Amino acid sequence: MFFITYLRRELRRRMRQAVLIALGLALGIGLVVTVTAASAGVKKAQADVLKSLYGVGTDITVTGKPPRAPTSASGPPKGATTFQVGPGGAKVCQNGKCENAAGKTIAHLTPGNYGPISQSKVAEVAGLKNVAAAAGGLVLTDTGVKIPKNFGGIGGGSAPPTPTQFNVDGVDTSHLSLGPLSAGKVTSGRSLTSADATSNVAVVDSGYAITHKLKVGSKVSVAGHDFTVIGIVSQPQGGSPPAVYIPLARAQALATGSTSKSLKNKVNAIYVTAASAADISAVQSEIKHLLPADTVTTAASLASQVTGSVSSTAKLANDLGKWLSILVLIAAFAVASLLTMSAVGRRVREFGTLKALGWRSRRIIAQVIGESLVIGIVGGAAGVVLGFAGAAIITSVAPTLTGDLTSPTGQHIQAAGGSGGGPVSFSPTASHTVAVPMSASVTAGAIALAVVLALAGGLLAGSFGSWRIARLRPADALARVA
């Protein structure tokens, strides 16, 4: 075909220039592909963070209205556990009742920063339009304090006790496909089932199991009650997923709210799956209308709360990377266009001759655009290769990213032993830190983008050349060289 022959010969003639244009485009497109891949990797990392916290398939999370934070002036909230240290030794008090705490281990299962939501609301949420499924859960913190026998006696006794904490999730055993346990992979034993709803059984996170030497059949103490470990579960990413998963009904029975009220028939988190991704926003609005006091969070809005290196990297990829790519692309397109115009300028006699032979401008323009498109496609292909290389480099050299979501447990503990002689108060926080490896992977979308950019670059450069050809009068073209 003459068109192909002519195109091939012309590109071969100005090989150096064609390679220069293609390299420019390749650089720009490669950068776009790399940044897109990095961005996709960061998004995946963010998704992994969220997945490890809220499980797979959860589009929206509803959490109860946080209880009012105690102020230093108001003292501990009503029903809070307090330690009193006096001449009679250490006492633990709750609602005005005190008992000797020396040598005792006091364990509490509390809902942290999330206020209670009536369990009936879970069914109401599930019944909303465009909601595929909803499951309730209790996000709890088990705090255990072992009071030394000689603590608080005359002379102060031993140092203040250090509370031990781990996160406990009450899981709706009838909706195991939603919620934090849904993302986990059972590595030993089995997961919870509906039959376990009222049993003292627990599934333990693999990291926690290793640390505390737990295995299937071991006992784990939750709120002072022994639970039999029936399974070990591994979450997709490392970090700090809930340590222990127990049936929701047992969690409701054992947990106490911020004012020591029972959490029976209460949840503090509702995990919701929308019928489709497009419905998430509408479902969020409906839930907000249904539960105006509670916090309705989508995966997207939660992502904005994730801090740590994963957040910084996302900003780097989205801001610096994006603008750098755009600048390089503009430069590449400009160079391609200028060089193509320059090439057309050098071929004025050739095009004038072709017009004299009866070639219409349209045919000559098609020839020039064809040449530019081939250069663009070659540049695009090279750009994709560069993009893959860039993504591979990022994956190999990028450090593991971490995502942090920190929330106070709402627990308020006062203990003696402050430097001024007064009580020391501390409010433990539940920090979710998830470590995720940064993996920049070139997606089909990135390749499609590269193809579009390559074609756009070729067309743009060809268009500038074509504009010049269209204005070319054959007599002028021939006169210029005569």
Add this chain to the structure above:
Amino acid sequence: MNTGGMEPDATQPRGRKPDGTNRQENTLMYQLTDVTKLYTKGRHTVPAVRDLSLVIRDGEWLAIQGRTGHGKSTLLNLLGMLDRPSSGTIDMDGKNLTRLPGRQASRLRAKSIGFIFQTFNLVPTLSAAENVEAALIPLGVRAAERRRRVAAALDSVALGDRARHLPGEMSGGQQQRVAVARALIKEPTVLLADEPTGNLDEDTRDEIINLLEKLWRERGLTLVLVTHDTAIARRAQRVGVMSKGLLTIQAGDRPAPASDLMTG
């Protein structure tokens, strides 16, 4: 009125028209009436061709002479529809070229007009065969037919063995022969040659002019040839001399066409 006129002789070249019909004696190929072409250079308007009326008969060989910048090439461009007159009309084979839309002008150029340039104007990246083939592209001739005609055209200019050579690999004379093959492969009715021997040595010049004359004779072409060379110009039937945009017609050595067609 600037009119070329001279006493004619009825002797005509042999040949048939490209469509296979016999060349019609005394028919008009071109009729130019009061043609003026103005160019604007900066703030000045320069007349390249002034008020020119001319008749060129079908199958005639007209040579145009004149000093550089006096309108020879402009006249050739007007005849080849590479440019349009500022005023006046140009009829070719009964068609008013001045009103012809660009698309039809391209079509007419592709089909009926062959060009030969002083600098050969071959596409440097294409081989001799491909350069010749380029003239058939706008006509939509099938590839197999193109190849056959290209081979025949190159044979007709004795370059059959150079088909795959690039212009840079050929001498000036060979390149001009490729250009002649390119101009003639589409079997045009008109051949416009702008100083075709200007870049050639004396021997090669004679070779090209002999070739053109042979083709003119055999094919019954209308040949308009711009040249500085008086010896070449004298071989034409008529010689037009352009001076400051004005044309004066003189007799060539060859018998001239019929007198009744010589006035505009």
